[in-house]
Amino acid sequence: MPRHDASELAIRLGREAEAVCRHYLSSGHRAGRYWLVGDVRNTPGRSMFVRLTGPESGKGAAGKWSDMATGEHGDLLDVIREALGLADFKDVAEEARRFLALPHPEPAKTRAPTDSTSGAAPGSPEASRRLFAMAQPIHGTLAAIYLNRRAITTLEGTTALRYHPRCYYRPNEHAPTEIRPAMVAAVTDLTGHQTGAHRTWLAPDGSGKAPVETPRRAMGDLLGHAVRFGTADEVLAAGEGIETVLSPRQVLPRMPMLAALSAAHLAAILFPPSLRRLYVLRDRDPAGDGARDRLAARAADLGIEAVSLMPREGDFNDDLRRHGADALGAALKDQLHPEDVRRFMEG
Template sequence: MSRLDASELAIRLGREAEAVCRHYLSSGHRAGRYWLVGDVRNNPGRSMFVRLTGSESGKGAAGKWSDASTGEHGDLLDVIRETLGLADFRDVAEEARRFLALPHPQPEKTRTPTGSTSSMAFGSPEASRRLFAMAQPISGTLAEIYLHGRAITSLSGTAALRYHPRCYYRPDAHSPTEIRPALVAAVTDLAGNQTGVHRTWLAPDGSGKAPVETPRRAMGDLLGHAVRFGAADEVLAAGEGIETVLSPRQVLPRMPMLAALSAAHLAALLFPPSLRRLYVIKDRDPAGDGARDSLVARAASLGIEAISLTPREGDFNDDLRRFGVDSLITGLKDQLHPEDVRRFLEG
C-alpha cells in the first residue's frame, strides 16, 4: 500500500475518531475533546490521550495520540495495529477499511456481464442488498460444494448465505476486474435489516477459496452487525468467521448463532435486549483475545452470562474436520451450560 493510501485511511479514521476509540480503545472514556486510556494496547488508565477533533492532517489532527508515560505517539492506524496485534500493514489497512466500510476501488465502466455487480455503488448498504438479491440459494452450487469440503454439510437455517456465479473481484486500483464465483453472506442488524454483505470468492470447482490475495471481503455498514443463523432470544453463540460458527452449528442446529466477521467487529457486537447467556466461539488466535475479552466484559456489565467455547485445534472448523462430529459433541457438551445441553444438544 502506498504512503498516500495510508494517509487517506488515517484521515478518514480521524473523521470518526470517537467511534474508532470506542471500538478499539474500549477501556478508556471521553474527556472533553480527548479520549483517555491507559495505552495504545487498550489497557485501563489515563496516560494516553487521543484527539477527537482537529484538522485532517498535521500536528493537531483528529486521531493523533500521545502517551505521556512512554512518549509514544501516532495515529489511529497505529491503534488498530496495536490493539489487534497485527504485524502486516496490509492487515491493518484491511481492518481499517472494514471498520469504515470503505468501498474497494470501483471498476472502470465496461460492458456489464449478465448478473454482475459492476454498476453498484460499492461499499453502501444499498449495494450490498442489491448484490445479495442477485445471488441464488446455495443448494446445488459451488458454495455448497465448498462448505461440504469444510465438513459443513447441514445447511438448514442458513438463508443468510447465497451463491453468486459472477461476482466482481478487483485485486487493487491498478488491476483489471475479474469475475469469480462467490459465497455471499448477508450482514444484518438486530431487527433483521440488511446492512452489508460478505463475499468469499471460490475456486472454479468449489474445492476451496479462490487463489487470490484477499479471497474474503466485506462491504456496507458492519459495525455492531453480523451474519445471523437463527433468531436470538435468551441464548446466543457468537464467533468471528462464517465457517467457524457453522461448525458447532452442525451439532447445535437450534441454537441461534452469528458470525461477526472479525475480532474487532465481534468486540463491538450489539446484544438483543432479551439476551441472558452469550457463548463466545473462540479461535486460538492471540490477536483476537483482547477483542473477545472486551466482548465478555461488556456482556457481564449488562448482566449477561458470558461463556467461552474453546476448540482443541485452531478453530472449531479444524476440530470438525480433524476429529469429526462425535468428538465435537463431546467437547461442546463439557462447555455448555447444563440447561443448554438439554435444550440444544440432547433435546
C-alpha cells in the same frame, strides 16, 4: 490551541478522512465505510476502524476512530499525533494545516459513484443488498461444495448465505476487475435489516478459497452487525468466521449463532435486549483474545452471562474436520450450561 480551533481542524480533516488515512495509516485499507488498520500508530492489522463518512461532528462523525482491541478512540488529530510521534499539540496542528493545504484526490467512492452490477455506490449498504438479491440459494451450488469440503454438510437455517457465480473481484484499485464465483453472506442488524455483505471468492471447483491475495472481503455497514443463523432470544453463540460458526452448528442446529467476521467486529456486536447468556466461540489466536475479552466485559456490564467455548485445535472448523461431529458434540456438551444441553442438544 483554543478548543474551537482544534474542533475546526478535526472537522476539516474529517472531510478528507480517506486521504488522511491513506497518508498516515498507510498500513491499512478501506472496507466499505471504514478504514481498517492495526492501531493508531499505523501497525498492520484490522482492530482499528476509522469512519470515512458521516456527519461533521458528534456521534458517528467522519474521522472518528475506535480500536476494538484496546478501547482507544479519538479523531484524526490523534491519528496525526500518534502516527508521527508528536508531543506538542501545536506541532500536530501545524502538520494538520500542512496536510490540508495539499491537493487530495477524491476518494474512489466519489470518482466512481455507481457499481455496474448494482447501480449503487460501491461498498454501500445498498450495493450489498443488491448483490445479495442477485445471488442464488446456496443448496446445490459451488458454495455448498466448498462448505461440504470443510465438513459443513448440514445447511438448514443458512438463508443468510447465497452463491454468485460471477462476482466481481478487484485485486487492488489499480488492477482490472476479475469475475470469480463467490459465497455471499448477508450482514444484518438486530431487526434483520441487511446492512452489508461478505464475499468469499472460491476456487473454480469449490475445493477451497480462490487463489487470490484477499479471498474474503466485506462491504457496507458492518460495525455492531453480523451474519446471523437463527433468531436470538435468551441464548446466542457468537464467533468470528462463517466456517467457525457453522461448525458447532452441525451439532447445535437449533442454537442461534452469528459470525461477526473478525475479532474486532466480534468485540462490537450489539446484543438482543432479551439476551441472558452469550457463548463466545473462541479461536486459539492470542491476537484476538483482547477483543473477545472486551466482548465478555461488555456482556457482563449488561448482566449477560458470557461463556467461552474453546476448541481443541486452532478453531472449531479444525475440530470438526479432524475429529468429526460426534467428538465436537461431546466436547461442546462439556462446556455448555446443562439447561442449554437439554434445550439444544437433546430431544
